[in-house]
Amino acid sequence: MSIMPPDVRQAVADLMTEYCYRVDRLEDGNAELLALFTSDAVCDFSPIGLPEMTTREAIKGFYDSVFEDMTHHFHMIANHRPESWDGTVAVMTAYVMGLGRSSDGNTVDVKVRYRMECVEEGGRWKIRRYTISPGMPLPGSLGEIHGER
């Protein structure tokens, strides 16, 4: 395992920031957001009590609900830390304060960690595996808003 080169580190940190911008832009559908993931990406939100999604369809279904239900989103990301780099796969973690408001007036405020495994595909960095784990205790509204229904 070698040190993550500065350009890879910047690209992956930018990818994580871009994820926040796109998940917060609750307009015009989620195609731009989904374009940040590889076609075989896995999203494991089970550490915070939400689904693990192992197919493109499952991921799209999750974000379809998010974009349909939420009127406001604000995901602030910091504490970027390179975890590993093997020459192909870059793993980075970061802290996120995630705020949201749903159309029925419910609100959610989570303090979590993102871990993203990223690879370059056709000249663009993409997310291959995305895990969310808890920072502070999670509010009950998280399951109400984003849980399986």
Add this chain to the structure above:
Amino acid sequence: MSIMPPDVRQAVADLMTEYCYRVDRLEDGNAELLALFTSDAVCDFSPIGLPEMTTREAIKGFYDSVFEDMTHHFHMIANHRPESWDGTVAVMTAYVMGLGRSSDGNTVDVKVRYRMECVEEGGRWKIRRYTISPGMPLPGSLGEIHGER
């Protein structure tokens, strides 16, 4: 439109951070804060229900009130994203959690986005146009504290 060079990106991100430090230092007047703006700078806070200010005098007047009224400020900035670079003008957006407390005990807590158009002037990067737009729904106390009176 070309890619923003790393040194410009760093300088503009630093300028946005410096804005936060100076707007949070509610002592010794606001001359150091105002020095971050070009003489013809425009501040458009209308997307969050506050004034658009198109003259130096108007900007100074706004911050005079802020520095007079507020006892505490805390502006945490993250999610820096280069938007454009034409060789002269660098545009960057970022997310800000802005907290404040006024001398009458009122408090404000906003989650917003800053967009700053920046140019180099006499060897220093300065803000030419500064726009604030909402992230999460804004509290009523924002207008009470910073609105026109």
Add this chain to the structure above:
Amino acid sequence: MSIMPPDVRQAVADLMTEYCYRVDRLEDGNAELLALFTSDAVCDFSPIGLPEMTTREAIKGFYDSVFEDMTHHFHMIANHRPESWDGTVAVMTAYVMGLGRSSDGNTVDVKVRYRMECVEEGGRWKIRRYTISPGMPLPGSLGEIHGER
């Protein structure tokens, strides 16, 4: 006083982030956290009403209590600003939102500034002096949770 070189700036910012990760990992003791400090490090938390600690034993004692009492920690750091660099000592400040929950169910939420004086020791950057100062007014629970008992 010269400009802090980019590699020093990155190393010190990473050290501050690492401090957050390690103070938030409330498992397996605090040896990894303490390893971030020089043997003669001083922690001055008196600006926020907590102790000033001038010996390794005092610092260890403070963090022993923290790791014993707290069930959750979340320290989000941003607004990194290089303050000075003399060729040996790098000083950087940053803003921190520090959240915690103790085993008796008490919670703490502080908005503070960290100032760290850092030096390289045996190829690793370490904290020689660490000061916390208030951003927003501090909650009473801060002293209840972390104060001297």
